[in-house]
Amino acid sequence: MLTPAELVWLIAAVAKGDEAAFERLYAATRAKLFGVVLRILRRQDLAEEVIQEAYVKIWNSAGKFNPGLSSPITWMVSIARNRAIDVVRKRTEVSIEEEPAAMEVAADTPDPLARREMTEELKRLLECVGRLEPDRQKLVLLAYYNGWSREQLAAKFETPVNTVKTWLRRSMLDIRECLGL
Amino acid sequence: MMAYSEDDIALAAEYALGTLDADERTQVESMISLDKAFAAIVEAWEHKLGILNQMVGSIEPPPELWDKIKTAVGHAEPQAPLLLPDAPPPPPVAAEVVETTAAAADTANVIRLSAQARRWRRVATFTTAIAAALVAMIAVGVYQPDLLPDGIRPKSRVQVVEVKTPAGPAPSAQYVAVLQKEGGSPAFILTVDAATRNFTVRKVDAAAEPGKSFELWLISDKLPRPRSLGVIGGADFTARPVLSSYDTDIVNTATYAVTVEQAGGSPDGNPHSAPVFAGKLIEAVPPR
Numbered sequence: 001m002l003t004p005a006e007l008v009w010l011i012a013a014v015a016k017g018d019e020a021a022f023e024r025l026y027a028a029t030r031a032k033l034f035g036v037v038l039r040i041l042r043r044q045d046l047a048e049e050v051i052q053e054a055y056v057k058i059w060n061s062a063g064k065f066n067p068g069l070s071s072p073i074t075w076m077v078s079i080a081r082n083r084a085i086d087v088v089r090k091r092t093e094v095s096i097e098e099e100p101a102a103m104e105v106a107a108d109t110p111d112p113l114a115r116r117e118m119t120e121e122l123k124r125l126l127e128c129v130g131r132l133e134p135d136r137q138k139l140v141l142l143a144y145y146n147g148w149s150r151e152q153l154a155a156k157f158e159t160p161v162n163t164v165k166t167w168l169r170r171s172m173l174d175i176r177e178c179l180g181l
Numbered sequence: 182m183m184a185y186s187e188d189d190i191a192l193a194a195e196y197a198l199g200t201l202d203a204d205e206r207t208q209v210e211s212m213i214s215l216d217k218a219f220a221a222i223v224e225a226w227e228h229k230l231g232i233l234n235q236m237v238g239s240i241e242p243p244p245e246l247w248d249k250i251k252t253a254v255g256h257a258e259p260q261a262p263l264l265l266p267d268a269p270p271p272p273p274v275a276a277e278v279v280e281t282t283a284a285a286a287d288t289a290n291v292i293r294l295s296a297q298a299r300r301w302r303r304v305a306t307f308t309t310a311i312a313a314a315l316v317a318m319i320a321v322g323v324y325q326p327d328l329l330p331d332g333i334r335p336k337s338r339v340q341v342v343e344v345k346t347p348a349g350p351a352p353s354a355q356y357v358a359v360l361q362k363e364g365g366s367p368a369f370i371l372t373v374d375a376a377t378r379n380f381t382v383r384k385v386d387a388a389a390e391p392g393k394s395f396e397l398w399l400i401s402d403k404l405p406r407p408r409s410l411g412v413i414g415g416a417d418f419t420a421r422p423v424l425s426s427y428d429t430d431i432v433n434t435a436t437y438a439v440t441v442e443q444a445g446g447s448p449d450g451n452p453h454s455a456p457v458f459a460g461k462l463i464e465a466v467p468p469r
Contacts, residue, residue, distance in 0.1 A: 022254070026247060031239035038240055040199075051242055052249050059254045069224060074231035078197075081231075085199040089206060122232045123370070123385070126359055130463050137463050143200045144233050150200050172194035172226075173187060179229060 002028045007072035008065075015062035022059060029076055036077050037084040040147030050087055054080035085147050128178035136171045139164070190222060197226035236355065356462040358437050368458040369413065371397075371437055378424040378432060382413050387458070389415075389441065396442045398452055399427065401435040412446040413439065436461055 002010070007028065013021035033054060038047040057079050065075055129137050135157065142148050142156065150168065154161040195201050196209040213220040360369040368387040373380045382397060389395050398407040408427075413419050424432050438456035440447075447453055 023247070026250065030246075031241050032234065032237070034242040035237050035240040036234055039237060048242060048246055048249075051246060052253055055250045056253045070228040070231070074228055074234065077234040078227040078231050081199070081234075082227075086203070086206060089201075089203040119232065119235065121229075122235050123359070125229065125232060126357065126463075127361075130359055130460075134463070140198065141233075141463075143198050144230055145237065147199050149202065153200070168195055168198070168200055169191040172191050172198065175229075176190065176194065 004071050004073070008067045011058075011062050011065050011072055014059060015065070025058075026055060029073060032073060033077060033080040037080050039145060040081065040084045040088055046087060047084075050080060050083045054083050057083070081147070088147055089149065124179065125175075128175045131178055132171050132174060136167055139167055140171050140175070143168070185219070185222065189219065193219065193222040194226045194230075196223055197230050356433065358460040358462045360437060360439055360458040360460040362458055369395075369397075369439060371460070371462070373424060373432060373462060375429070377422070378427070378429075379420065379422045380410070380424050381420040384413065384419075387439075392444050393441050394444050394446050395439050395457075396446045396452070398438045398440060398456070399424075399431070399435045400438055400456075401431045403428075403431050403434075407438070407452055409447060409450055409452075410437075412442070433462055 002024075007025065010021045010025040010028070014025055030051070034047060034051055037050045037054075038044070041047045041050065054076070058076055061079075065072070070078075129140060132140065139153055139157065143153060148156070150161050150164045153168075154164045157164065192201075192205075192209060196206065201209065209223070213223055356373040356375060358371040358373075360371060362368070368385055370383045370385055371380060372383070387395065395413040397410040397413055399410055400407045410423055411419075411421055427435075436459055438452075438459040440452040440454040441457055442453055
């Protein structure tokens with residue numbers, strides 16, 4: 001795995017149209033991005049489409065990456081994840097349950113938290129999430145990791161959508177205050 | 182700079198979290214393109230929440246995806262064969278070419294895995310629904326070559342083992358507890374895999390006094406007294422399967438506490454200090 005500094009350098013090269021750098025960037029990051037979107041989309045074919053679109057966007061907007069604001073991998077994951085959420089939200093409106101093709105997604109082995117890459121920032125965020133009430137911790141994490149909509153969360157927590165809405169809003173504002181954002 | 186209401190901030194946060202519906206997402210996206218300051222708020226949230234990706238496992242996409250991406254960004258020219266500079270470019274869709282590409286990709290995988298051999302255990306437990314067909318290649322033998330001096334470091338002693346991954350158990354949740362002093366910074370991070378109930382303790386910021394050991398305890402109102410989960414070793418990581426003897430319910434609701442004991446741990450199975458650090462599990466990576 002490349003270090004964040006190496007990834008920043010690669011993105012800078014990609015911004016100048018360096019195809020070899022783009023290939024290295026892809027090799028270093030594809031599995032992480034694919035893991036994130038497959039978890040949300042739960043379908044290999046959709047996940048592949050989203051990854052393709054995400055890397056095209058990364059290629060086209062590498063010049064906009066600001067290493068002062070975000071880490072390279074988080075920036076790239078955000079691009080892919082946003083695309084995945086867009087896809088899943090639009091699909092949800094058509095059908096939510098009937099997904100015969102919904103394969104059991106490849107079981108990712110969650111990176112053990114205890115790995116060295118666990119950053120100070122993640123520790124702080126987990127501390128803040130940990131201060132929420134247990135149900136709300138779960139709510140926030142299910143929303144992030146599984147890309148669930150308010151409706152899906154409401155079903156999971158057997159509570160009205162409006163309550164979920166209130167909880168989400170409150171939770172995000174609590175996290176903001178805790179992080180000092 | 183314009184002041185943003187809590188509504189705006191919560192909207193930006195929910196966009197980053199992903200819980201808005203399609204219409205609201207479109208609305209936020211237009212706000213992002215019109216209002217740079219609002220865009221910065223969204224970006225800040227994306228970064229703050231995005232670091233959660235550190236806990237999501239990596240999954241390799243199929244090798245042919247790269248060709249599609251290359252085509253899509255518009256530099257799909259077939260690579261000129263190095264050995265035959267005068268040869269005409271290979272037919273783009275010939276079966277042989279596809280096979281060669283696949284073979285090259287496999288080789289690339291082996292090299293990549295060798296370089297990351299530390300991760301072989303993860304690969305070994307990698308289970309997928311296409312498991313029956315999937316052949317995972319694990320490079321063994323370079324597990325910790327870095328520890329050896331150059332002279333005797335094995336030179337690419339790579340053994341490729343084919344493992345037919347079984348249709349494994351359903352992906353399980355990961356739980357995490359941050360063990361800390363009241364209001365203090367985390368001292369240990371405890372991770373528990375819900376299915377195997379294996380746990381790992383990572384030492385973040387704590388050092389035992391000389392002649393003392395940190396010992397981890399499970400405290401549950403369902404048990405008469407604290408149960409020792411063992412001494413936390415001097416290394417950064419301590420992993421043990423001992424939680425498997427407890428009920429899931431106890432594991433999930435217990436308080437995990439660290440005490441300071443004599444070197445090697447409590448001699449009689451009881452804690453001898455007040456908990457120095459404590460925490461409870463939260464579900465970090467939920468099951469799907």
